[in-house]
Structure formats: structure tokens, C-alpha cells
Amino acid sequence: MKKKARRNNMVIAQSGGPSMVINASLMGAVMAAQEYHKEGKIGKILGARHGVEGMLKGDFIDLTRLSAKKAEEIAATPSSALGSCRHKPDAADCRRIFEEFKKRDVGYFFYIGGNDSADAARIVAEEAEKEGYPLVAYHIPKTIDNDLRSCDHTPGYGSAARFVASALIGDDLDNRALGGVKIDVIMGRDAGFLTAASALARTRPDDGPHLIYLPETVFTEDKFVKDVKAVMKKLGRCVVAVSEGIRGKDGVPIGATLGSGEKDSHGNIQMSGSGALGDHLAGILKAKAGVKRVRADTFGYLQRSFPAMQSETDVHEAKCAGQVAVFCAMEAAGGADDMPLKGTIGIQRRKGKKYDVEYAAMPIQNAAKFTRSVPKEFIAKSGNDVTKAFIDYARPLVGALPKTAVL
């Protein structure tokens, strides 16, 4: 070797809301890094506790010798095993982080999370450049909301969608038994992909959800009451799937005006972890739709952290995304022209009838900050349902669902 080699220890961390497969990405990356470690190309594999916060405090655990058995157990465990945070680092934070990195000879940084986490990784990477700190930084995609612009679909979505569709299967059967209207409030602040997945619950012509409202279409009380009345007239019962992010003509999420108004450091208003929107919608129906029995459930955090609910496809792809990120980072460090030093892993669906995906390194800003919405071709013209194109899109991500029967 002619000159001092690149610092070859790595830090990996998790950020944002947990998912059922974010640990699979973590373990995919750690297991791949262990292979490079055996070849002497990666030194220590350090996990930072609670994302940026652990990096600031120097709170790391050594995963270099984590056993394959333990890795499998962690990969099957929901939520973020390293802990998470919603901290947006500024320049001062980054300088502090580089001190911790320098102390530990860190040359590689992996951050698993959604668009805000990609943005945090981008900030760290850009500040490293400014400070002249040599760092290869990769974002590994995760979000149950499925709203990253860099992916056809995002690890975490398939399993959360699996929970939502399963819940709706049961909930529709419950509604058959006692009638009235059942409202289910589903996560997804700006993108309705998770709420849309409720449609996968349907196998019989009269199965719910009978109405699906996404943040991508304008929600009005009048239309809502009219829609519910029509279903009640036809079936004598009605199951409604509503995104927590539904918004009126003014574009303001209805739930945001009912909750605590609490914001995280990325400026996102808290909407989950409260039953206010469901209760509000139930109140509207009792008052204006003449329905006596109206119940509302807010699925809350169960939909992102329920154990033994992983979609097979999802957990596999999450692992692969972690592995590929390590591969791309090492290639980039080795000087490969087509690999960015600041990257994210895009997941794209291959064309053809058989479901298949490919992974590719992309500039990190492709995943950062801005999100994507449910495209128009997935939303029914009625504004209260999804299309067959969406079902075809989502079905392979979720896998086979529990079968049920009716008399």
C-alpha cells in the first residue's frame, strides 16, 4: 500500500419509525460487512444506538462478531433493534459526529430509514465533504408508508400492508356479525399506500373495506356521508378504511387539527398514537348519516411492529437492500465509477409477469426529503377506492393472506 488506507471501520444505525423488517436490513448489512471483515476490507462493524443521537454521544455497540444465529433472530424481530430517533443533524452535530468517527477510524456510514433519514444521511455526507472527512455514506431504504421516490416499493411496506390487510379481513367479518359502520384509521401521513392495502382483504364480492379514503384525494364530509349512506343502503353495513392523513380542500390534514399539534425535528405533525380522527369521523356519521352503530379503531403502532407478521418477500428484500448497500459502498470506496460515494439503494420491479426486483445504487438525494404519493392510476375515479392496477402492484409484496369462509 502506497498511502495510508481509508479508515475502514463502519457505523450503521436506524432512524425514524420502526418497521417489521428494518432489522432484516440491519442484519443483511452486518452479515455482508462480516464477509468484508474476513477479507480485511472492513474493520469493526459498529452499531450506533438511537441513530444520530448515539453517534453524537459515542454510544456504539460492536457487531463485528455477532453470530449468524443471533442475526437471524434479530432479523425476525420487529422494531429497530439499535433504537431509533427523529433527529435532524445540523453542521455542529456533524462536526461532533466526525470527532466520534475519527476516534473510531470510521470510513463507512450506513443509515436505515425513510426520507427524513435519507436526508439526515445526506447532511452527514455533505458536511463530511465540507470538513474534508473521507466518508462513504449509504442510506438503506425503510418505510411502512412506501413513499420513497427511489423505490418501486420500500422494505417495511409489505409487512405493514400485510398487517393492515389481515386486520381488515377480521374487521370485515366482525362488521358482518353486528352491522353498522366500522371505521379503521390507518397510518400514512402523506401517502395512502398503507390504507390502499386494506383492499387486499377482499375476496368475496361484498367483502369490506367498502370505502377507502387516501390523503391523495380531497376528503369532504358531504361526500363521506353520501358514500356511507349508499353502502349502508346496499349492504346494511359498511367498513371504511381511512388514512390518518386525509385532508380537506385546504390541504390541511384533518387529523392534524384534532391532535396535540406536536412536531418532530423534521417538522412532521404527530398524528398516530391518538384516536381523535376516528372518533371525529364516527361522530360525523352518527350525526349526519343516521347510522346508530358506528365504531372507529385506529390501528396505531401495531401495524408497524406486530411480531410474526413479516411478509416473506418484504423480509427478503429488506435483507438484500442491506447487503447491496454494503457492496455498493465498498465498490464506491474501491473507486468504481458507477457507484456514488453518497448513495441510496433503489429497488425497482423488473418487467414481466413474474414478480422480481433489482437493486441499484443511486445518488442519496433521490430518497431524501421529498416523498411520493399514490399515483393516479392506483386511485379509483370515485375517490373512495383503489384500482385493480393497485391490487396487482401490492399483492406480491404482501404475500398470501389468511383464508376465511362465510356461511
Next chain:
Amino acid sequence: MKKKARRNNMVIAQSGGPSMVINASLMGAVMAAQEYHKEGKIGKILGARHGVEGMLKGDFIDLTRLSAKKAEEIAATPSSALGSCRHKPDAADCRRIFEEFKKRDVGYFFYIGGNDSADAARIVAEEAEKEGYPLVAYHIPKTIDNDLRSCDHTPGYGSAARFVASALIGDDLDNRALGGVKIDVIMGRDAGFLTAASALARTRPDDGPHLIYLPETVFTEDKFVKDVKAVMKKLGRCVVAVSEGIRGKDGVPIGATLGSGEKDSHGNIQMSGSGALGDHLAGILKAKAGVKRVRADTFGYLQRSFPAMQSETDVHEAKCAGQVAVFCAMEAAGGADDMPLKGTIGIQRRKGKKYDVEYAAMPIQNAAKFTRSVPKEFIAKSGNDVTKAFIDYARPLVGALPKTAVL
């Protein structure tokens, strides 16, 4: 045969809140009745739609030739396949019902449900006696609340408890990732058995739920705030399992004062299907415990109708309860001295280390109207947890839970 034989058609129906195994009881009874049908002892096997309401309207479906395959599918399906109701029949209702029964030569009546359903069956049976209508009437136990006086535990409880414990496993991992306080509101209007089952989620010393509040102990804001502060000080995070039925010194459920005040015909106030209690408790902690991040989820109807969540023990016992009810009814009709003509099926645990139960016919009033609470030996003296005796009681009913790992 010397005299006109007893009317030998049977009616079976489901009532009250659905469960994950109430269909297993239905199918257990129907399959057992099919055996008697083959012997010519039972004629038609009729299912009434929506319990008493279908019996009043003459809305029946014929299950005499239901295939074993379909029966298995239905038994694995959550919620009440015949439909349900919360209708308390009066004398006039009963006369109307007997007209429908007479038209169809019905001599046997089976009603699957909780204490209110047992009471409804008791009313039908007693009115039949008064009217001189010969009827063998059996109640088949079902309730996720586990509050029937006639049973050590009730079919439906084990599976709902399985959902609750699973949810808490995931929720505790979620809380580890992002910290703060998480409140989970769990069903159980008067009895805390289902909330208590959250304790089964614990495998590690610092696993949540860290606090468990049942309706059986007095809930005060001051104690709640103090308890949460103590856990936050120790662990820096806190998961709380709260029964929807928690009540203050005055004995009034706190949730009942926040909701719609809606009552069913048995006089029960609606408390599920609303996030009001969780939001109320979260508000208290934000204001008085100095915790910034407080989230509350209300598990709602998912905990009684989630698919593929049956406990093996629970589904087996539910089927047996249905089978045994048909057996006892036939024995009673045949003149067996020890079998009541108006009965319920009690389930008692056998003594000994190995888990085992026995079934026995009891007078129907043993299950009707009044309920039981979580006994004192299951509640920790602190008033915010359960005892090991409860864990030993509940573990075999729920079965093995998903395994998880932490770093």
C-alpha cells in the same frame, strides 16, 4: 314409539361480541349434531341469523348437510359466521320465537355467547316452560373477557389474550426504539383478564408492559402519574397496559364518562370503538408527568377478530364445548337425571401439573347475567401489575408466543 316423539329439529345461534373461536364452537356443535342426525335423533340443524333477531324473523339457514371441509374452514374463521346481536328477548319476543320454532318442529336450542347471551337463553328456556313449549336449551360459553362464573376460563379468551400478548411484544420493542410512554387500551368492560394477559409478553427483565391497570383496582390519576414517573426514572421509557374499564373511587368507568354514552339492550355502555380513554390518559401524562412523547393506542376490535391468531388450546376447547353441549342436550332429552334441560357447559381445569380440562353440564343460570372478576390472588399488591399465579393460569390458554431478540 308410544307417543308423538319430541320435536327433534334444532336451532343454534350466536350472540354478543364475536371472538376468534366462536365459530369453532358453532362447528363443534353442528358436527356433533350431524352424528345424531345420522342416527335419526336430530332432524334438521338450523342456524339462526343474528341470534334472537333471526329467530324472531324466521331467518334460518340449514346446516344439516354442511360439509366437514366447510366446517373446518368456518371453525378457523374469526367472528360469528351466523351473525350476532345484542338483543335481550322479552316474553312477547319469546312467544314469537316459539311460533317460528313450532313451524319448524324445533325441540333443541343452542345459544353461543357470554353472560348476556346465557341470560337470553335462560329467558327463552323459562318462557318456553311457562308457555308449555317443550324445549331443551343450552348455552355454549364464549367471551373474550373471560368473565363467566361457570368456567375456569372461557373459549375466546385464549385467542384474544394471544393477540394482546403478541401486540405487547411488538409494542414494547417499538417503545424501546423511540422511548417515551406508550399506553395500550385493552378490552374488558368489568373484568381485567384480557388486560392482564399483556403480562405474557414479557420474557426479559426490562420487557413491558411495565404497568398494568385492571378494572378490579381503583385507578387514580395521582397513582398513575407516580407509577409512570418511577418507571421512566428507572428505564427511560414505559409501556402501560390499561383496561378500557378502569374506574375511579366512585366505581364509574373513566371511559364511560368520555364516550358517547351509548347503551345496548342489556344496559352495557359502549366503551370500545373509541380512542377517548387512551387520549385522556396520554393527556394526563403530558400535563402532569413531564413526559414529552406519549402515545396511546386502543386495540379495539382487532383483539377479538384478527385472523390466523387462534390459540390451539382455545380453538380445541371451543369445539369441545359445542360438542359437549349437543351431547348433554341429547342426554337431557333422553331423560338423564344429571343433565339439566336448561343448561350451560362449564369448563374446569383438572388439578395437577399438566394442563387439562373437563366439561360439565350446569344449570344455565350459573353462566347468566352476573360475571366474575379477576381474583385477588392474580393482582399484585402494588395495584399496577399481575402475579405469577396469573401467569401460570394464563400461559397454557395462550400457547407459545413469537420469539424476539434484542441487541
